[in-house]
Amino acid sequence: MSEVYQKLEKIVSEKYISNDIYVRHAYSRNVDIVLQGVPDMVIRPKDAQEISEILKVANEENIPVIPRGGGDCEFGGSKPINNEGIVLDLKRMDNILNLDEENLIVTVEAGISWAKLNEYLCHYGLYTGCMGPGSGMTASIGGGISHQSVGGGGCAKYGSCTNQLVSLEVVLPTGEIIETGSQANKFSKFPFNRFGNGPDLSGLFCGDNGIFGVKTKISLKVFPKPEFADYKTFLLPRKSAEAAAQIMMEIRRKGIDVYDTMFITDVVVELGSKQGFFPLWEHIKKKKGMLFYTIEANSEAELKENVKILDDIILSKKSEYLGSEISDGNIAKWHYTEQGHWQFYHNLWGMFPSMQPLSAECFCPIHMFPQVVRDVDQWDIEHNEDMQKIFNITKIRPISGSGPIPLVDGNNVEVTAGFLSFWKYYEGELYEIIHETNIRLWKSLIKLLVKYGLQYYMMGEFMSRLMVEIGAYSEEYYNFMKSIKQVLDPKMILSRGKYNFWEGEKS
Amino acid sequence: MSELKHLKEHWKDIFSCMGCGDCGYAIRPAVERYLVCPVKEARGDQGFEISFSRGRMNVLKSILEGKIPLSKELAEWVYECSECGNCTEVCHMSQNENIALPTSKWIDHIKVWEALRKDLIDAGFAPLDKHSNLIDYMENQDMKNPYGEAKAKRFEWITEFPEIKDTGELMFFGGCTMPLRQVETLKSMMKILISSGKEIAMSKEEWCCGSIALRIGNEQALTDLIKHNIEIFKDKGAKVLFTACAGCYRTWKKDYPELLGEQLPFEVKHITEILIDLINKNEIPFKSEEAEKISVTYHDPCHLGRHMDFYDIPREVLSKIPGIELIEMKRNRKSAWCCGAGGGVKSQFPELAIEISKERIKEAIETNAHILTTSCPFCIGNLKDAYDELDSEIKEKIQILDLIDLIASKI
Numbered sequence: 001m002s003e004v005y006q007k008l009e010k011i012v013s014e015k016y017i018s019n020d021i022y023v024r025h026a027y028s029r030n031v032d033i034v035l036q037g038v039p040d041m042v043i044r045p046k047d048a049q050e051i052s053e054i055l056k057v058a059n060e061e062n063i064p065v066i067p068r069g070g071g072d073c074e075f076g077g078s079k080p081i082n083n084e085g086i087v088l089d090l091k092r093m094d095n096i097l098n099l100d101e102e103n104l105i106v107t108v109e110a111g112i113s114w115a116k117l118n119e120y121l122c123h124y125g126l127y128t129g130c131m132g133p134g135s136g137m138t139a140s141i142g143g144g145i146s147h148q149s150v151g152g153g154g155c156a157k158y159g160s161c162t163n164q165l166v167s168l169e170v171v172l173p174t175g176e177i178i179e180t181g182s183q184a185n186k187f188s189k190f191p192f193n194r195f196g197n198g199p200d201l202s203g204l205f206c207g208d209n210g211i212f213g214v215k216t217k218i219s220l221k222v223f224p225k226p227e228f229a230d231y232k233t234f235l236l237p238r239k240s241a242e243a244a245a246q247i248m249m250e251i252r253r254k255g256i257d258v259y260d261t262m263f264i265t266d267v268v269v270e271l272g273s274k275q276g277f278f279p280l281w282e283h284i285k286k287k288k289g290m291l292f293y294t295i296e297a298n299s300e301a302e303l304k305e306n307v308k309i310l311d312d313i314i315l316s317k318k319s320e321y322l323g324s325e326i327s328d329g330n331i332a333k334w335h336y337t338e339q340g341h342w343q344f345y346h347n348l349w350g351m352f353p354s355m356q357p358l359s360a361e362c363f364c365p366i367h368m369f370p371q372v373v374r375d376v377d378q379w380d381i382e383h384n385e386d387m388q389k390i391f392n393i394t395k396i397r398p399i400s401g402s403g404p405i406p407l408v409d410g411n412n413v414e415v416t417a418g419f420l421s422f423w424k425y426y427e428g429e430l431y432e433i434i435h436e437t438n439i440r441l442w443k444s445l446i447k448l449l450v451k452y453g454l455q456y457y458m459m460g461e462f463m464s465r466l467m468v469e470i471g472a473y474s475e476e477y478y479n480f481m482k483s484i485k486q487v488l489d490p491k492m493i494l495s496r497g498k499y500n501f502w503e504g505e506k507s
Numbered sequence: 508m509s510e511l512k513h514l515k516e517h518w519k520d521i522f523s524c525m526g527c528g529d530c531g532y533a534i535r536p537a538v539e540r541y542l543v544c545p546v547k548e549a550r551g552d553q554g555f556e557i558s559f560s561r562g563r564m565n566v567l568k569s570i571l572e573g574k575i576p577l578s579k580e581l582a583e584w585v586y587e588c589s590e591c592g593n594c595t596e597v598c599h600m601s602q603n604e605n606i607a608l609p610t611s612k613w614i615d616h617i618k619v620w621e622a623l624r625k626d627l628i629d630a631g632f633a634p635l636d637k638h639s640n641l642i643d644y645m646e647n648q649d650m651k652n653p654y655g656e657a658k659a660k661r662f663e664w665i666t667e668f669p670e671i672k673d674t675g676e677l678m679f680f681g682g683c684t685m686p687l688r689q690v691e692t693l694k695s696m697m698k699i700l701i702s703s704g705k706e707i708a709m710s711k712e713e714w715c716c717g718s719i720a721l722r723i724g725n726e727q728a729l730t731d732l733i734k735h736n737i738e739i740f741k742d743k744g745a746k747v748l749f750t751a752c753a754g755c756y757r758t759w760k761k762d763y764p765e766l767l768g769e770q771l772p773f774e775v776k777h778i779t780e781i782l783i784d785l786i787n788k789n790e791i792p793f794k795s796e797e798a799e800k801i802s803v804t805y806h807d808p809c810h811l812g813r814h815m816d817f818y819d820i821p822r823e824v825l826s827k828i829p830g831i832e833l834i835e836m837k838r839n840r841k842s843a844w845c846c847g848a849g850g851g852v853k854s855q856f857p858e859l860a861i862e863i864s865k866e867r868i869k870e871a872i873e874t875n876a877h878i879l880t881t882s883c884p885f886c887i888g889n890l891k892d893a894y895d896e897l898d899s900e901i902k903e904k905i906q907i908l909d910l911i912d913l914i915a916s917k918i
Contacts, residue, residue, distance in 0.1 A: 023555045346527065
């Protein structure tokens with residue numbers, strides 16, 4: 001056993017550290033099936049103090065450290081990219097530390113899942129508003145903050161995960177522990193506000209994809225869950241993306257505080273129905289895009305009034321109301337009342353063995369997304385030759401398009417645009433051809449989308465590198481980000497490899 | 508390196524797993540989903556991800572990619588799984604029949620774990636020591652049961668019941684656990700059947716059903732056994748074969764036909780199917796209803812519930828026993844928490860099995876029920892072992908009773 005291992009074992013005790021080959025492989029992949037590297041060890045720390053000591057040892061010994069929450073990043077956010085380093089499994093830190101019912105603020109350890117926290121809050125009639133990412137049953141609060149995640153419900157009303165952030169406890173890459181927001185003032189007895197005390201340094205860690213520090217304690221605003229809600233699903237007319245965008249803009253213009261609005265693209269409806277994923281839409285003859293909304297209210301009258309306005313907006317676009325029950329096609333009811341919001345994106349996973357989404361999750365102004373969806377379709381046609389190469393090997397053609405498009409706060413939507421392809425085709429000796437084609441196609445698609453100025457948020461190491469490699473950042477902005485990283489993490493210990501900041505050995 | 512014959516047959520299962528992790532962490536109160544993996548939870552904060560499905564699937568991907576080998580060390584991790592199938596439920600279920608998840612087309616977790624176990628056995632890294640003993644006992648001509656008891660012992664209880672015939676259309680398969688460890692429950696069963704005027708037959712030539720060997724991954728141990736068991740009941744004129752053991756039921760009803768590639772020459776039923784028939788015909792002479800109802804909660808055995816989709820009949824039986832009120836546990840039916848005994852865990856890792864059962868008893872106590880009942884002798888055995896380790900003040904809150912004993916107490 002190495003001296004370093006013994007040093008680390010002393011910090012956390014032997015139960016919480018492992019260099020077992022199988023344990024290490026268990027932590028070598030995220031929500032993707034690609035093995036890029038295997039860590040030297042996995043550690044399950046119990047608190048910020050232990051993490052601080054681990055990071056100090058990592059700096060002394062020049063060992064990369066990869067923090068991991070729920071492990072739900074689709075772009076390699078929490079897995080090693082080389083055969084080295086420490087994976088910090090933060091799932092042991094999943095306690096609720098305090099619920100301040102007076103100020104409606106909850107403080108939790110960063111490894112707790114969105115689902116576990118919301119299960120606790122529901123006993124108090126509360127919820128987190130934005131319910132985290134679509135993988136919120138497993139994804140951690142820390143991961144959501146690190147990625148500015150959306151997709152698990154409630155983002156039209158409450159925005160992304162970081163909108164409700166009040167304060168953070170972060171262990172910096174060199175081991176110092178800081179608190180942000182109101183807690184930057186050492187006399188503050190409890191977290192109550194994010195802003196003030198100088199610049200918004202909480203923001204530095206929001207969406208940082210884990211490069212600036214390890215989040216250990218998080219305080220979030222929580223909200224009383226309104227007593228009344230309604231949810232409806234509509235079949236859109238031809239040119240459904242345009243209709244959906246007009247509806248979303250109209251909802252914003254009328255100031256309706258809709259909880260969720262989601263456009264489900266033609267390709268998702270058609271393909272999903274063909275594959276048998278949506279029995280609720282089997283009876284619909286002409287499969288086209290769908291749109292659903294969920295609206296909450298504090299009284300029946302308020303609900304009725306808002307539902308009428310929403311229905312008027314949507315029906316004026318020649319949409320067809322599908323009925324109130326899930327069996328009628330009302331997916332919104334499943335999404336809200338059965339917490340389907342945490343499973344909605346599972347339809348992209350496991351469609352065929354070894355097939356996975358090679359997509360880009362980005363924020364986009366409402367008015368632009370129909371063009372983005374059209375251009376992704378066009379991109380598919382233009383890259384038919386490459387798609388065909390993959391088909392020739394796998395006998396299944398990659399599927400391009402955009403997944404569900406939810407309305408986010410402000411006049412934005414989240415677009416998940418990309419293609420489903422095969423990563424590792426087991427028994428396929430032609431894997432290298434697929435791999436090379438995938439990377440080329442992915443870069444080309446990312447380039448296309450970047451030129452719209454779209455903002456990626458869940459980037460992991462893969463997307464963050466691609467962004468740099470295709471020159472998406474202005475030189476000044478990239479250098480600014482890099483200089484912050486160099487100050488905070490001179491040895492590039494934390495999440496080494498992301499954004500290509502590391503100039504040492506390349507993977 | 509091993510040939511990985513069985514795992515390769517399941518590469519589609521393994522590479523369809525995207526690693527979302529819901530098989531370890533899912534909580535979804537709207538559909539009564541409160542966590543998933545009993546082994547992971549019993550390991551508590553010491554549980555690395557290899558303790559549940561996602562971590563294991565990641566390991567299997569690496570094995571199939573040729574990055575790591577099978578080993579004895581891996582077997583120690585793998586056999587900690589009770590094969591309860593709760594991970595499959597979460598992975599497959601949108602919890603609404605109108606929305607299907609793609610993974611349900613490809614992934615059968617239990618088959619994957621069993622394929623891995625078969626490859627570990629082929630490569631010489633399994634069975635583990637305790638499992639090896641079970642197989643030896645099961646194959647021993649003087650035993651033919653995994654408990655290491657003399658063959659004749661499993662039939663000793665029959666001497667008290669001359670009513671049991673040698674041949675007949677309705678035949679009982681006693682299995683191993685009840686006749687060797689819970690004989691009083693068999694006597695209760697006979698009390699019910701005799702009082703209802705139901706005639707049954709048995710064969711003193713039956714062998715262990717082989718469930719334990721299958722779950723461990725030793726299919727070879729079943730080669731002669733299946734044929735033997737089927738032949739003896741066929742020869743005795745069985746039209747219906749019933750069993751009071753959930754493990755035997757799954758093995759007879761599902762595994763035998765799958766392994767043989769053909770239907771059995773008789774129908775296989777669980778004891779509760781026989782009981783509900785008797786109850787519906789008013790043939791069980793229940794005592795008149797007592798003034799105060801006894802509240803009972805029902806534990807779904809994994810081999811009956813998730814493995815066989817058998818949830819309603821035991822509940823129907825309970826609902827029709829006079830003076831009984833059924834209260835469901837927070838996790839029931841498809842979300843039911845495993846007792847921890849299955850998959851060979853009870854024999855190889857008894858402390859882990861008991862730890863899991865304690866959690867289930869705690870959940871039963873939360874319902875304020877007086878009795879925790881179930882319909883599987885293996886669950887009963889493990890729940891009672893866990894119960895014995897609890898403080899007396901906790902024990903006062905609840906009693907553990909087989910469904911058969913519960914009915915017999917009402918006659």
